[in-house]
Amino acid sequence: MSTLLQTDALDLAARIARRDLSVREATESAIASIERQNPTLNAVVAERFDAARAEADEMDRDRPEQLPPLWGVPFLLKDVNLYSSVLPTRFASRFFASAQPRGDSAMVRRWREGGLVVLGTTNTPEFAGDFTTEPLFYGTCRNPWNVGVTVGGSSGGAGAAVASGMVPLAHGTDLGGSIRIPAACCGVFGFKPSVGLNPLGPWWDEIAGGLDSDHVLSRSVRDSAAALDLTAGPDCGTRNGRLAPTGGFLKGLDTATGPLRIGLATKTAYRQSAGAAQVAAVEKVAHLLDAMGHVVVPYEFPVEAQFGAWFDSLWIVEVLHLVEERARELGRQPERDELEPMTWAYIEQARRLSALDLLEARVNMTTVAQAIGRSMNEIDLVLTPALGEDPAPLNTLTFAACGSDLQTWVERGYRFAPFATPANLAGQPSAVLPVSLTASGLPVAVQITGRPGADALVLRLSKALEDAIGWAGLPE
Known part of the structure; x- marks a missing residue:
């Protein structure tokens, strides 16, 4: 068990x-760790331990001569x-409780x-639609740093x-910060790639009009780069795919970036x-960047980013x-208790949308992306806080805690995590890196965002900061 608790994925694969x-x-070490901690944390909601053991035995018997960098790592x-x-994909919804495995997505x-x-699979709010992971179907996921605060x-x-x-x-999705917000709350590294770098097919070409990027949360920057080397690049039929850099992301991590011009913002x-x-935390990182020879200048989000x-x-x-x-698959519509109240509220709102409403939303997204692009004409990257405040107590961000009112829920959620969504709207690569602890011992993280396609640059600077900060990475 101590092997996984003290290492990152690349070190584990090297062993x-x-x-x-x-x-x-x-595999046994990871299973033991899950079985020991999951009754408290409720992070894993479905498992295939026996099948994973059989796969591990087969991998040990039939090792290829050249092992990929992450070969054998539990996931x-x-x-x-x-x-x-x-494993089935259930979207943390009772309506999908009996869903069956569909086949492997490209990633x-x-x-x-x-x-x-x-x-196995990990806990998430229903349809990944919340700032906190407290679904009714699976129950609350708890933070290993403090089980009373949100993950x-x-x-x-x-x-x-x-x-x-x-x-x-572990796999994460990011439509409005869904990799980076948990990374900040849990003190791990989270990276949202440029839209289109990782394929979402074959069932989707894009998700949410291009807002979403899937990738991983990891113990180290280099693990994230290695995982990106496995998945980056278009799949068959992808119209909007991006190519990975020659040589890959992991090999390029230690390449010198040269002096960068970095915009700093602590306001939303x-x-x-x-x-x-x-x-x-942002000021601490700004001093480090200055010592590295980079130029840190003030930055303001454009007014168009007020979506x-x-x-x-x-x-x-x-x-x-x-x-x-x-519903078509089951031959019936969901019962009222098979979807959460917030999902019902959004479904009712979605049914009122017209084709023109959707087109205008996409046009608005393009306007935001162009404005953010113009705002970065004279800078290479943007440094901001990862969150607007410390990780919130449980039962303060949920729809029910906000009086079951969508507007109240939106305002509370974006007060908690206001810095993530602009990168989704602009299709930018964006990383969250833990750098310090609050007085009460909770992680504090910063966010580094680049222009679309600058994934390698964001990862390289994240690695340099990780080396300088020396983050411990695990709660005691």
């Missing part, structure tokens, strides 16, 4: 490659977006071909699993300031689509 550790031993899938042939196929051993959303189960040492990396697009701990209600139109129609697709 397996040297035969210091078998794939079966690594967890998130319960939304992607499908697999080994899942690439992860498995790269030697990752899928152990964030929507990849909260992944964040808790990686932070606690259950696995060294709505000109609201982040909390004291978040501002202090409106049209933003929700881009993703709630996909929830409606999933529900209607499931």
